[in-house]
Amino acid sequence: MTYNAFYGTIVHSISLNQLDIVCNGLLVVDNDTGSIVTMEREVEDVVKVLERLDRPYKLHRLTPQQFLFPGFVDTHAHAPQYVFAGSGMDLQLLEWLNTYVFPAESSFKSPAVAKDAYNKVVSRFLRNGTTTCSWFATIHLDACKLLVDTIEQLGQRAYVGKVNMDQNSPDYYIEPTEASLNDTREFIEYTQSKKTIITPVVTPRFAITCSSALMHGLGKLAQEHDVPIQTHLCENPNEIDFTCSLFPESKDYTSIYADHGLLGEKSYMAHCVYMTDDEIDMLAKHNTGVSHCANSNFSLHSGVCDVRRFLNKGIKVGLGTDVAGGFAPSMLDAVRSSFFASKCTLMAHRDRKQDYEHLGTAELVYLATLGGARVLGLHDTTGNFVVGKAFDALVVDLDSQGPVDLMGNETPLQMVEKFLFNGSDQSLAHVFVQGRRVAGSMSSP
Ligand SMILES: [Zn+2]
The missing domain is CATH 3.20.20.140 (Metal-dependent hydrolases)
Structure with a gap:
């Protein structure tokens, strides 16, 4: 009966032409159901927001090299x-x-x-x-x-x-x-x-x-x-x-x-x-x-x-x-x-x-x-980070261990593009399906 909360940059698709890049985003997952219960943008005081939750939570602060991306x-x-x-x-x-x-x-x-x-x-x-x-x-x-x-x-x-x-x-x-x-x-x-x-x-x-x-x-x-x-x-x-x-x-x-x-x-x-x-x-x-x-x-x-x-x-x-x-x-x-x-x-x-x-x-x-x-007819279940959908997600990590080098001045969009064109499985710190961690290049979060 706990939540997993992710705080940082969140990237997902809204429609064919709309890529939503959320800075200081907060995404909360119900660990019992594996579903997304909260998705907020531009959150300044993350702890204050999380205190409103009715159950214990674990907060994962994403680094500047990391972002959440749909599976x-x-x-x-x-x-x-x-x-x-x-x-x-x-x-x-x-x-x-x-x-x-x-x-x-x-x-x-x-x-x-x-x-x-x-x-x-x-x-x-x-x-x-x-x-x-x-x-x-x-x-x-x-x-x-x-x-x-x-x-x-x-x-x-x-x-x-x-x-x-x-x-x-x-x-x-x-x-x-x-x-x-x-x-x-x-x-x-x-x-x-x-x-x-x-x-x-x-x-x-x-x-x-x-x-x-x-x-x-x-x-x-x-x-x-x-x-x-x-x-x-x-x-x-x-x-x-x-x-x-x-x-x-x-x-x-x-x-x-x-x-x-x-x-x-x-x-x-x-x-x-x-x-x-x-x-x-x-x-x-x-x-x-x-x-x-x-x-x-x-x-x-x-x-x-x-x-x-x-x-x-x-x-x-x-x-x-x-x-x-x-x-x-x-x-x-x-x-x-x-x-x-x-x-x-x-x-x-x-x-x-x-x-x-x-x-x-x-x-x-x-x-x-x-x-x-x-x-596949699964658009109400997976594909992006809409509240109510399953948490099928990747924690992308473009740190220097992987195949991508960041210069430090990239925009979030440029980071997404570097991931798409130069990334690999080494760029995936964690892979989640329905809230369950199933793979990833780092140890469990
Ligand atoms: Zn075939």
């Missing part, structure tokens, strides 16, 4: 692919799946392989400040349950999906339609019964590996259990051609998901690099979100996604590391890759003598935090 939200990552992250980026999507991904994922049939890998990947993501992550697992029910258990133990907020594949997959990594649906149902019920901050998510790998019957069944399952849906969409030109050839009755790739009941306000689609205006309008109409996976789009040379097209239509957008199509498990890298993708788009527009605005700092912070929370 990162990664809207798209493949937990099993972490085993080869940083290797095998010589191929493009379909060849890459057959050569590296399917053999690696099939080894998760073994619980021992899954246990070791899942422990490593979730720990690594937390250390990098990813307090919320949307995970793809594999087709194996037991290993999927193991991932949920591991995440629960390590304390991350997560969406977890059992992957579905009943066609166009290798003999050693495929499942019959009925078994795929039954295992998905069991996985959803298993995860929901735990009553944690982990949510099951229906996860058809992509239309190529899913029969029409499977996709219809998954759409129904998602509806019955009121759970979200995640998948891939319009990532690579060869993938799009093959997909459309498999479902000639649908108008385009996006329509394939719509025609199978998989496009809705609880759905979010990774990549969306090659989308026609009609398809973008369809996402807007269904209030479906987009996960922008810039590192992966570069690494598998899929293409450069212009997220401005989605933002201009009011479509929900967040960032995804897409480990291991993306090689980096850090959302700081997702920010930097998105920045580069945006600059590439700017240069392409300039060559055509068209105006274009690249993503700015406020937008990048939004996409990596609150925007991702909106994509």
